[in-house]
Amino acid sequence: MVKLEVRKNAYYDSVTLMIISKDVKKLPGVKEALVGMGTDLNREIAGNIGLAGEGFDSVTANDFFVAAECEDEAAFEAVVAKVDELLSKKTENKAAAYTPPTLEGALKIDPDINMAVISVPGKYAYEVAQNCLEHDINVMLFSDNVTIEEERALKEYAAARELLVMGPDCGTAIVNNTPLAFANVVKSGDIGMVCASGTGAQEVSCIIDQLGGGISQLLGTGGRDLKKDIGGIMMKLGLDALIQDPKTRVLTLVSKPPAAEIAQQILDQAAAGGKPTVVCFIGGDPTEIEKRGLCAAISLEDAAHKAVALSRGEQPEDFTGFAMGQEKAETLAAVEAAKMAPGQAYVRGLYTGGTLCDEAMKLMIGKLGHIWSNIPLHPEDLLENARNGSSREHTFLDFGDDEFTVGRPHPMIDPSLRAERVITEAADPGTAVVLVDCVIGYGSHEDPAQDLSEAIRAAKDLAAREGRYLAVVASVCGTEGDPQSLSGSQMKLANAGAVVLPSNAQATRFVQLILEHL
Template identity: 40%
Template sequence: MTDLVQVRRGAYRDSVTLMRVSRRIAGRPDVADAMAAMGTPLNRAVFERMGFAVPPDAGPADLVVALRGDGPLDDARHALAELLDERAQAHDGGFGEAPPPRTVAAAAARGDASLALLSVPGPHVFPEAMDALAAGLNVMIFSDNVPLEQEIALKDAAAARGLIVLGPDCGTAVVGGAGLGFANAVRPGPVGIVAASGTGAQQVMCLLDAAGTGVGTVLGVGGRDLSPQVSGRSTLSALAALDADPATELIVVVAKPPAPPVAALIREAARRLDTPVVFALPLPGADDLTGATAAALRRLGRPVPRWPRRARPQPPGGALRGLFAGGTLCAEAELVAGAVPGGHGHRMTDFGDDAYTRGRAHPMIDPTLRLAALADAAADPGCGVVLLDVVLGYGADPDPAASLAPALAAARAARPDLALVVSLCGAAGDPQGLDRQGAALHEAGAAVFASNAEAARYAAALAAGRSGDEGEDG
């Protein structure tokens, strides 16, 4: 095998572009392995795991490209360079047309927009967001790794103008019927969601959709909004906005575990609203996401269904390893699994945490780190149960089962005693095909659940040594 590793100093490319380039080059017949990524510590570890020797002076601002093949790599190297060096040609619009706007404020001045969606490296988002607020726009910040003090300053500036900042790290929103970020294709309806959690909002959206109830608006406020420092600034604004919307009959508040004083503040604000509010907070003694969804349906006077599943007999026993793309789904699984009597040795990892996404695409887009973790879990004789979430929707991996199903099948082939459980969060209208994804994961050997809480309970029961011989449901 021939290895080729090159470093481009100071050549930044976004993580999604690099992931797509890597996949295209890795698919060439003359290439066995390929990766293009910024030289962050996490990416360097992935390069090293693949067996590539990265120069020690390559840093986070440097682009590292690595190729491996049986013969000369000249053609692959040239193809990679062309992909990396492609630039969209500026569209001049023809004679007499104005050039494209170069600032958020300039773009806002050309139309009647009410929301700016920003996705730039987190440390550089602040001036763009302030520019949007000054132009009278609400702001959705998809970026993560935004300094906390900047988040507070942006939300205070928004409140002073009667606007809302969604995020930072707002992965999911539905505004004016349009899904933004990692949104699911759910039917419109009377429920509004305020979410300090992207995947938590998606779980509630998808369960409501499975029950035949639609969602009108989802306002993602960012995972830190209910922290002691941010103190629910955007959540309070979002509650007021949905309460004023005559189309919203019920509000669901979804969050990662909030700071207790902030949770009390939000509950008190909810009591003062005219619109009823249901809470989905992963706290001991509180409803999990599935339970909160059921409570919302009952509040609306609608039946609660049996949530879809594709269960199958699984071997019991051994430690539980949770490999998650969704932070709230991970927190919920940890709480639910910990409450199952006899459970032991649980370890849950949120691969969507900021620590894993610096210089990398989110695991809902790029499965590389989770696939490696799945292989590690299968190689660990102490691990008896693996629990994963798969989140569908716009913006996510267009076919997650294409890479995950073979990896699950390989893990099962290597370890027939390994139990595999998948929490599949998706709606029937999602572009990936909910039924097709579920069938592929089930065929690969996994028990598949629409409810993340039910998947976690099932996995924890297996880890506790109880048989997983549930009958199959479509």
């Protein structure tokens, strides 16, 4: 039976309702559920999953609704009761703090505000960000779907006033030891970072922390900043700020390869700054970097090792091995491969972090030759219908890409869709290895390792019942200081049967070893 409850003119934020939808689906007797506002998108989703039953046509964008397919009336009553319980908790959490409805109201409470984190629908983001800049407030623009013209206009306006616009679609920053959005608890130190990559920035900063180093500032720029259309405006401004910052002794730049002319400008600026600099243009050519006397990194992990070495006054060296040692890694990979059945040949990379997915593909493409993906390295490798279709041969998926986030929170907030795919890939007799990331820290799911470990157990059991062995290789991006704990998360995944490596790069290299032994 499909049941509906509508509450007129009641508003709740979309991320809260998405998470509540996930929780109520787990209740006994519930086959499907959707909790949301009656927006066009939610109406479409309800129709697609069979929940647009009697009375749904009258739901408007100003209405809150609970729709569910249940076994009986009692199951639906339990759904409504659970929704009310979760909404009450959210209200109680908010009650402790006054949240001004306008920027002007916030400034009346604290006239010294100098940083705003903006997360509004993209069509409103420009106006909100511009208002902050006009009040001399730096901006971290989390919103996506901001036009390239609006981004350039905001950044030109900000740069003229020596203000930051980190974004749009900027997910990570650490400013004066304060993590913003998706970020981790890292030690304070003398390594300054400017990054056009969210999970790339997290991976580097977390490994720096694990190696005993520390971060002075971590400034995000948004992924499009180094495109020719923008010109690296914020990368240049951030780099200049860190060059002048007395607390920053070592610079680290992280990005996908920029437009050639923009890369030259950035590298010239870094070289002229006079501070030791590590540059990680993921998958890019190191030649231009090294000829300017800068230090080129071959992976995100390598960038962290080199930054810490420079911070200690040591000579940086390429890090391409395994923390466990090459011999032990070879032996373990051979053991994993020996358990597999004939026909198991492919790796399925399932990522919540887009930069980590991109890095893994770039590290593997030379040996695999061809990787299907929703964020392909080559246009001809685009996997159509990645969300609902099947994987092909070697396939890597970024679950944070738009195709997977329509009507859903980012997978680092709600990793359930990725968890479902882990089990789906286990049902494919061609799957040999599932490669996954687990990103912890502020902004992420309260326990992503638990969610993932349950999926790993189910996937391994499914493969075993069909006479196959499924290898799962994982890495955790985080620190011991994070609320979820690095070691605790690693242990949960290992206990579920995953081989857990210290970094995305090491996990990727280990998968290559398994494939070579098949």
